[in-house]
Amino acid sequence: MQQAEITAPPRYRPLEFGVQSILVQAQPDGSSHVRAEQDLTAYACRMTDRLLHWAQHTPDQAFIAQRERLADGSTGNWRYISFAQTLEHARRIGQALVDRRLSAEKPVIILSENDLDHAMLAMACLYAGVPYCSVSTPYSLVSTDYAKLRHVVETLTPGLIFASDAARYDKAVRAVVPTGCDVVYRTASDNALPHTRFAELLATEATAAVDAAMQATGPETITKFLFTSGSTKLPKAVINTHRMWCANQQQIAQTMPDMVKGPPVLVDWLPWNHTFGGNKNIGLALYHGGTVYIDEGKPTPVGIAETLRNLREISPTVYFNVPTGFEYIARAMESDALLRASLLKRVKMFFYAGASLAQPVWDSLHRVQEQEFGERIVMSTGLGMTESSPSALFINRPDVRSGDLGVPVPGLELKLAPVDGKLEVRYRGPNVTPGYWRAPEATAEAFDDQGFFRTGDAVQWRDLQDPNQGLRFDGRIAEDFKLATGTFVNVGPLRARIIHAGAPFIQDVVLTGLDRKEVGAIVFGSPACLALSGLEAGATQEQIMHSASVQQHLQTVLDQLAQTATGSATRIARAVASTRAPSLDLGEVTDKGSINQRAVLSHRADVVLGLYEETLAHILKPNQA
Incomplete structure (x- = not known):
């Protein structure tokens, strides 16, 4: 009799998990209260206290770095700003903010990608006790009516608007700037809106007034406003305080202690108008004396090249990305030895958020890690x-x-x-x-x-x-819906099942069927669909998604899902491949790449109607009855 082969459990790079046990208390109303058994320990009163700490104890340690922009538009060597320099810049710019009598009623709005000036202005706002708001760049650079940008300005009534480059932002600023609001540009031509140069803020001499403003701040002082992504409604301005930010950094440190043993090193593209990049990741470096390397790449077919270049050069201690980014990285590591060696050299943990990570991508990353170092890196989330x-x-x-x-x-x-x-x-x-x-x-x-x-x-x-x-x-409660039969469709798990079945060629899915008899799907293809289609680079999204090989793959996925469906709420009865990407401007997708189901359904009502009235081309249905 042949003995069954015993498979050893996978070996992981050591990683300490701080919370091992939780307490669950049932409540009379049928709910449960849940908390970690471990108590939260003391944390800083203000994020500026951490800046002061590192400026005193590790003044030469780099806080933030970005590649220099060359004359031809390419990027060169890294430019570093130390903690001591950050404090000096924060005091000088902060003095300029104090001089303008800015406050929560007249805050600072920042229209810029992640860059060094953006970071220094944000630190100055923290120091001077002036709230700021980093605004999603598509509100200025993609939008044609500036409706969301105007909403941000009308909600906050800013006293100062900063934009990194007038050549790109001047039109948007002109459309929304309120009377009496100062405009600050880093670079601008003579025909730009009347403005102050950022260099002038930086040249301001700091006085005791800015230090007094900092001392007047406390745990309840507002640090920033972060706007929700918005779907069918306009975004809301979420109040962020020093207490919130400091408490959360201490919570993260106690939950994932290895992440902050030693100064964390991040290579990060995540936009600062989002809490993931602007609070969690910048906060990790600021709170724990680490360094953020600004990655000007993006998880797109063109932008990923810069990300890979940076990861070949800088070895992070923890690496954050969205699922699309990890998909590109997993594919590149298969053949890029330098990328494997650098990225995996000292990273303690990978972390993804924003959407589900397809299991084949997960498996590919683990396979490469085991081949390179004989162990897996924990792929964490939360x-x-x-x-x-x-x-x-x-x-x-x-x-x-x-x-x-x-x-x-x-x-x-x-x-x-x-x-x-x-x-x-x-x-x-x-x-x-x-x-x-x-x-x-x-x-x-x-x-x-x-x-x-x-x-x-x-x-x-x-x-x-x-x-x-x-x-x-278990999904978003607001995304779930009922079919005409009264049957509930649990969107989250069903969507995840489709993405898993179609990996790596299905990027995301929006489910349809509210008040209909059947569940349908709008399928968004991943970058891998180009290779599957057999078409050359430069092919349109319509050509790719309507190619025979991509359509056949989607048909196979529908057939497989139909075989395991348990009823009308889990059976995809019809599907169509989207030939245009979800729109940032319309709120269909966030800067991080996570899709907004409600926004897609709202803005593509014609597609949903055509899917059920069968007026669309290339509608797919499962072959199984």
């Missing part, structure tokens, strides 16, 4: 949002599965509230926003009668018998 600074849950074990979220960070209390047959996760803790700026009704609606913030995210236990294994994602 759950968070703008309103929680952002981190709320983190994975607490190496054997992560797609959809796992983990356990709450110390000091944050979860409430698992029954809503429409699901468990909505709600937050209460020091890292949670006090509300939305100048929106009392929206703020009141966001919290329940016990003071828990309503996230709209549904979760379920990974193992009902062992809560310490943590929670799993």
